[in-house]
Amino acid sequence: MTGSHxxxxxxxxxxxxxxxxxxxxxxxxxxxxxSEALGALRDEAAAVPFLYSDAHQGWxxxxxxxxxxxxxxxxxxxxxxxxxxxxxxxHPLDIDDRAIHSVHDADLLSLDEPQHGKLRRTxxxxxxxxxVRGYQEAVQEIVRSQLVHLLEVGSPADLAAEFAQxxxxxxxxxxxxxxxxxxxxxxxxxxxKSTSQQKWDFVREVIELRRDNLGDDVISDLLGSELTPxxxxxxxxxxxxxxxxxxxxxxxxxxxxxxxxxxxxxxxRDDPALIQAAIEEFMRYGTMFVTLFPRTALEDVELxxxxxxxxxxxxxSPVAANRDERRFEDxxxxxxxxxxxxxxxxxxxxxxxxxxxxARLEIRTALxxxxxxxxxxxxxxxxxxxxxxxxxxxxxxxxxxxxxEWNAA
Amino acid sequence: xxxxVNTPACVGAGQCVMAAGELFDQDDDGIVxxxxxxxxxxxxxxxxxxxxxxxxxxxxxxx
Numbered sequence: 001m002t003g004s005h006x007x008x009x010x011x012x013x014x015x016x017x018x019x020x021x022x023x024x025x026x027x028x029x030x031x032x033x034x035s036e037a038l039g040a041l042r043d044e045a046a047a048v049p050f051l052y053s054d055a056h057q058g059w060x061x062x063x064x065x066x067x068x069x070x071x072x073x074x075x076x077x078x079x080x081x082x083x084x085x086x087x088x089x090x091h092p093l094d095i096d097d098r099a100i101h102s103v104h105d106a107d108l109l110s111l112d113e114p115q116h117g118k119l120r121r122t123x124x125x126x127x128x129x130x131x132v133r134g135y136q137e138a139v140q141e142i143v144r145s146q147l148v149h150l151l152e153v154g155s156p157a158d159l160a161a162e163f164a165q166x167x168x169x170x171x172x173x174x175x176x177x178x179x180x181x182x183x184x185x186x187x188x189x190x191x192x193k194s195t196s197q198q199k200w201d202f203v204r205e206v207i208e209l210r211r212d213n214l215g216d217d218v219i220s221d222l223l224g225s226e227l228t229p230x231x232x233x234x235x236x237x238x239x240x241x242x243x244x245x246x247x248x249x250x251x252x253x254x255x256x257x258x259x260x261x262x263x264x265x266x267x268x269r270d271d272p273a274l275i276q277a278a279i280e281e282f283m284r285y286g287t288m289f290v291t292l293f294p295r296t297a298l299e300d301v302e303l304x305x306x307x308x309x310x311x312x313x314x315x316x317s318p319v320a321a322n323r324d325e326r327r328f329e330d331x332x333x334x335x336x337x338x339x340x341x342x343x344x345x346x347x348x349x350x351x352x353x354x355x356x357x358x359a360r361l362e363i364r365t366a367l368x369x370x371x372x373x374x375x376x377x378x379x380x381x382x383x384x385x386x387x388x389x390x391x392x393x394x395x396x397x398x399x400x401x402x403x404x405e406w407n408a409a
Numbered sequence: 410x411x412x413x414v415n416t417p418a419c420v421g422a423g424q425c426v427m428a429a430g431e432l433f434d435q436d437d438d439g440i441v442x443x444x445x446x447x448x449x450x451x452x453x454x455x456x457x458x459x460x461x462x463x464x465x466x467x468x469x470x471x472x
Contacts, residue, residue, distance in 0.1 A: 072464060117420075124421035124439030129430075131439070132423075341428070342462055350420050352464045357423045 019051035020060065022395060029319070031253050031286050031384050031397045032260065038062065038320050047306045050315065058294065058313030059306070062320040064327035064344065069303045070316050072349035076295035079110050098230065099200040099237075106227075106234025109242075109293055113350065119235050120354060122225040126175065126218050132357040135175060136365075142170045143365045147373055156380050156405040164251035164366065164399065165191055171362050172244045175355075176236070177217025179209055190240060203237050243355045245391065246288050249399040250359070251366045252384075253286040256402055257334060258367065259379040264336045269371050279364050280340035284322045287345045290395035291315040318344040376407040410453050411471040412460075414443045424462040429455030433468075441467060 020041065029035040041048045042062035050060035061067045070076060095103075106119055125131060150163045169191055173183045182205075188194070189202050207219060214220040218239060222232045258265045268274050294315045297308045308314055321344045323331040328340070346353035353359065370377060383400030391398040412432065421439035425432070432452055434442045448456045460468040 072466060120420070121438065121440075125435075125437050126439075127423075128421060128435035128439040129423040129426040130435055341424075341458075346422075348464045350465065352420065352422050354421070 019049045019057055021051045022053055025050075025060065026290055026395055028387055029290060029397075030387055031288070032257065034290075034319050034323060038317065039323065042320050042324060045306075046304055047308075047314070050313075052294075052313065056313065058315065059308060060291070060320075061314060061316040062324070064321040064324040064342075066304050066306060067316040067318070067321040067344055068342075068348055070295065070314055071292070071344070071347060071351070073301065073303070074113065074350070075298050075301050076314060077112050077298050078116070078293060078295060078351060079112055095196045095200055099197070099233075102200075102230040102234035102237065106231040106238070108235065108238045108354075109351070116350065119227070119231065120350075122222060122227060123218050123235065123239065123354065126221060127355050127358055129357050132361050135171075135358065135361060138174055139167075139171055139361055139365050142174070143167055143362075143369050146170075147369050151374075151408075155408060156403055159255055159402045159404050160248065160252040160399050161401065163370075164248040164255075164402075167251060167362060167366055168244050168247035171247070171358070172240070175218060175358060176239060177210055177215055177219035178206055179213075182206060182209070186240075190244060199240070200233070200237060203233050203240060207232065207236065239355075243353070243359060245399075246396075247359050247362050249288050249391070249397065250282065250286065250363050252399040252402050253288070253397075254282045254363060254367050255370055255377075255404070256379070256382045256384065257282060257286055258370070259377065259404070261334050264334055265371060267336055268367075269375065272368065272372070274336055275364055275368050275371075277339075277341075278336035279360050279367075280343060281334065281336050281338060282363065282367070283345035284328065284340040284343035285334045287319045287322045287343070288391075288397050289318045289345070289347070290390075290397065291317045291319075292347055293351075293394060316344070318347070374406050377404055378406070379403075380405055410448055410456060412443060412446050412448065412456055413469045413471075414441050415465075415467040415469070416440050418465045418467040420465045420467075422464050424464065425459035425468060428459040428462055432456055433459055 025037050025041060026035055046063040046066040047059045047061045050058050052058060061070055108116060108119055146163050146167050150157055153162050169187045170183060173186050178186050185202065189199055210219045211223060219236060222235060268278060294313045297310050297312050299310050301308045325331050346356040380403040382402050384397065388398040388400055390396055419441045421435060423435060425441060426434060429452065432445050432448055432455060434444055436442050456470060460470050
């Protein structure tokens with residue numbers, strides 16, 4: 001197909017754009033204070049017509065109940081995935097043929113069942129509640145050493161760069177099975193900037209290093225599975241690029257929330273056991289995903305009196321759903337004693353975050369250490385207090401720097 | 410109360426273990442294991458909560 005996409009019928013019959021654009025809905029949104037427009041749309045309807053930035057029309061789901069229903073309904077497909085909300089409208093294919101093959105076979109974020117489930121099941125055992133309990137000591141040690149590092153850097157410091165990012169990167173490497181001497185390279189490629197091809201090359205190098213030295217880790221499990229080499233590379237690529245930045249985001253944002261709510265921080269300090277359940281409230285209140293990956297209806301679907309026609313695109317907004325007063329009383333209040341389970345911050349359904357138990361452990365351990373070890377911590381400046389560009393092609397919040405100070409002991 | 414689990418549907422999120430660890434666990438592959446299919450009165454709220462949180466609707470409860 002050729003031709004311009006800008007031809008718009010110039011007649012009175014053309015609708016006066018009842019559709020809401022990403023700019024109009026999300027403008028001004030920040031992690032602690034979602035845009036007012038998003039709240040207004042949630043009051044208007046459970047799903048509102050949405051005009052994606054590539055000009056196709058679909059739905060933005062704003063309420064919790066419908067969001068949950070869409071995410072667990074197999075009549076919605078992850079493929080073909082649209083990422084029309086990003087700044088650039090797509091990337092050049094700057095990866096080799098083998099990587100393209102891996103994306104096609106094993107991109108967990110754009111596959112449906114049964115292929116998606118087949119791939120997911122090869123790694124599930126490493127992320128169960130029980131498996132994650134086994135990582136507790138290692139994560140505590142990583143958090144402890146990064147706390148020492150932060151204190152050595154000295155007040156004031158950027159907690160995002162000196163504490164949150166390294167904790168998530170080092171834990172990611174530990175669980176995946178990236179050898180210790182490759183961790184710095186992982187950070188330079190996946191935390192700092194690099195090309196897609198450099199990331200794919202690293203995935204293949206690490207797999208080769210592990211092949212001769214199998215261990216108790218995700219890569220070793222993948223190598224022992226029935227998956228093809230390109231599937232193994234594809235799954236590992238997804239796991240390497242997913243979850244790491246979102247954990248760092250949540251440790252940063254969680255600290256920002258703590259420093260902005262001293263009464264709630266005091267509750268957690270007085271009763272450290274509270275943090276186990278309170279992590280859900282941090283996730284709910286500081287949700288990173290303004291929308292999840294869009295889904296496409298495979299047939300006409302009617303849910304909660306909303307008719308989504310076959311072929312239409314649907315984007316669920318966890319940020320909106322987690323502030324839905326129909327599900328959470330006084331949703332704009334951060335309250336560590338509330339029951340926040342059931343939030344959609346990890347997504348939901350078959351494509352819900354596979355590493356969510358590990359994420360909980362990391363965030364809980366990191367925030368617990370901050371509360372216990374640096375009681376004098378206070379905020380100088382949170383970059384995320386003002387709107388920042390999205391962190392990815394999806395509308396997701398960027399953690400930004402978090403400059404903090406404390407009294408040296 | 411009678412609990413049944415649909416293991417092929419399980420997506421291994423672990424919500425049930427968090428909600429009611431005395432009734433549910435995950436096996437070495439991360440898939441749900443039912444530890445007790447007839448919970449006593451004190452465990453029934455946890456069972457309902459696990460069923461309601463399950464992202465795969467893999468837990469069914471007959472009262």
